[in-house]
Amino acid sequence: MSAAESKTSTGITVPAGFRAAGVTAGLKDSGGSDVALVVNDGPSKAAAAVFTRNRVAAAPVLWSRQAVSDGRADAVILNSGGANACTGAEGFQNTHATAEKTAALLGISASDVLVCSTGLIGMQLPMDKLIPGVEAAAADLSADGGLTAAQAIMTTDTVAKQAVFTGADGSFSIGGMAKGAGMLAPGLATMLVVLTTDADVAAPALDEALRAATAVTFDRTDSDGCMSTNDTVILLASGASGTVPDGDEFTRGLTEVCHSLAQQLITDAEGASHDIAITTVNAATVADAETASRAVARSNLFKTAIFGNDPNWGRVLSAVGTTDAAFEPDRIDVRINGVQVCRNGGIGEPRESVDLAPRAVSVEIDLHAGTESATIWTNDLTTDYVHENSAYSS
Template identity: 70%
Template sequence: MRTYPSQQPAGTLQVDTGRGVAAAQGFRAAGTVAGFKDSGGPDLALVVNDGPQHHVGAVYTTNRVSAAPVQWSKAATADGRAAAVVLNSGGANACTGPQGFQAAHRTAELVGEALGVGAGDVVVCSTGLIGVQLPMDVMERGLPAVVEALGGDDEAGAAAARAIMTTDSVSKQAAYVRDGWTVGGMAKGAGMLAPGLATMLVVLTTDAELSSDALQWALEDAVKVTFNRTDSDGCMSTNDTVVLLGSGASGVTPDEFEFSQAVTAVCHSLAQQLITDAEGASHDIAITTVNAATEKQAEDVSRSVARSNLFKAAIFGNDPNWGRVLSAVGTTDAAFDPDKLDVTINGVTVCRDGAIGDPREDVDLAADRRVSVLIDLKAGDADATVWTNDLTHDYVEENSAYSS
């Protein structure tokens, strides 16, 4: 019996969180201070793909209210080609009307001119407050410096990762190196989870020689079981963007399954770093539903618990309140018999057959930041894990005291 599910999906590979987008061959990166942030911290990043291939896969927010840079970048990556990604923090450029779209377009033109590539090959990402115009004078002054700072070493990649931070307390990187090819990545956020400044942005790079379709498939597979199951507060951003750039510089074409596993491993590491750093959280909660009729139903059940404020507040209070788990499960359409449900928290089956199980006093939630909730539907053989955080005073404070 699985009583303490791993925080990792099965088959996850070991990644290096000390390296990022510059780990793969054929990429340069930079992060500098342009002046978007009042704090004076780094706020402009650039990742350049020097080829020989300029392939791209991309996944964007499904929010129907999408930011101008998302609208621009969707069009730019539709042909599977991209040569660079420019990212700014300190302003989301969302809900900014025609002027906002013009700002994203102009940013791509400026980057394209500086790098000698077409504007249509430049992906644009922004993160920060919604409903404020991006100051283009800051962008125009800042771009030459970030282009000048481009470098191919890990320090350059780390600088880029730092420049996209908003309410993040640490930068997030991950890289997987194998047999001559590499997948690297950086993230800020937390998009689907807790968009304090409204956005999850992820840039991944690889030197594997693959078609843009292969990149897209691997990325979609990875996002489905990592970022899309990382749900800190149920809020979906207007700016979420995940981009995978392929340079082909290694000259190696990996097995597609191996490549997909590598991209998933890097995305999983970045997603876990986002959850661990989510605004105001004091517990990281893995909610695994097993023996569901379908994987979709398993995910629905786990997500409904992940979105219960009452459950999340209980975990903050170190209270293994399984009644709040059952209440959330009962709102779903998944196949189950309410009188057969089991709930196991940190290895203690506190609810058995829909009623009182082992003593809730046996559950220790104070010892570890990590919490495991296992829901057994006894209705099939599919399972899924959704990762979330507890609902804390600090979450309320960070999201009420500052406009973001």
């Protein structure tokens, strides 16, 4: 990625054919920028997207799910400072009006404008501020606007999150931006992600690559087990490079970008003091490996133990024991930061020999039931997490 980083443009405006902007509309109490716009100038307008599986989906999710269903999107308008979730018919009308305004400014069809929102649930967006913000963003579009767009979608994020992949011979690139620092969860998060590429890939192949990439990255990122009403990952392809990439290489590059963004989300998770990679190995199936790792990632007792620098392997076994994964309790091994604290479901090396001072923690669970594996990334549960989430209405 070093070549890409040396350009002025970063993130979503690294691929050719895209312009972006981030402006301040006054939606956020903090006074930070809060409206972002991403435009695909083509020649292709192919698009794919995945959304939260939460049945209480925000208005922009309901809108964008429909708008992208034809495999085309010309632009994405995003706001922080308000989720537009649980806002009824008025909320949906506000999303519609935002898309219409964006379309009018760009001379395109509203049905080709995707909308994303993030922030507090259960309040109407101040349209008297948002619409002028959309106008300002459209006026400020530029081919190196990636960073300002990434900044405008931040909520409790402390840093903007961007990533870039460049194809083997520089013939195409993929860029991405993400926000989300708290409610990362299975089936996505309060997480907004926009991915761009100048490769020439048709919508069905984009969709397939996006689902493959998110399944092993964002879907395995589970900070606090909660699922948001607004999670959205959008992929836009301009075809401006003229390159039709090898399908496997494209999926691999897209997965790299998603993995990088997901790791940035975990590292910036609200109030966390440890980033934990929980890998289950030698499972009968990938689903078993994922289930076992996720059960541990969701155990508040395990997560508080890691906060206390306690390599409490009993809480790992206790969590795995709640699943239907194939295993024999007296065959499980557990390694924490490389130390085999549990052997054959019982006592292994002394827990004192595990050093949990570093932020990065690895937990390896060996089920001895097959050959498959999967990693879930999560955080510890800290007093700061409780503080931040008891104070921040979202």
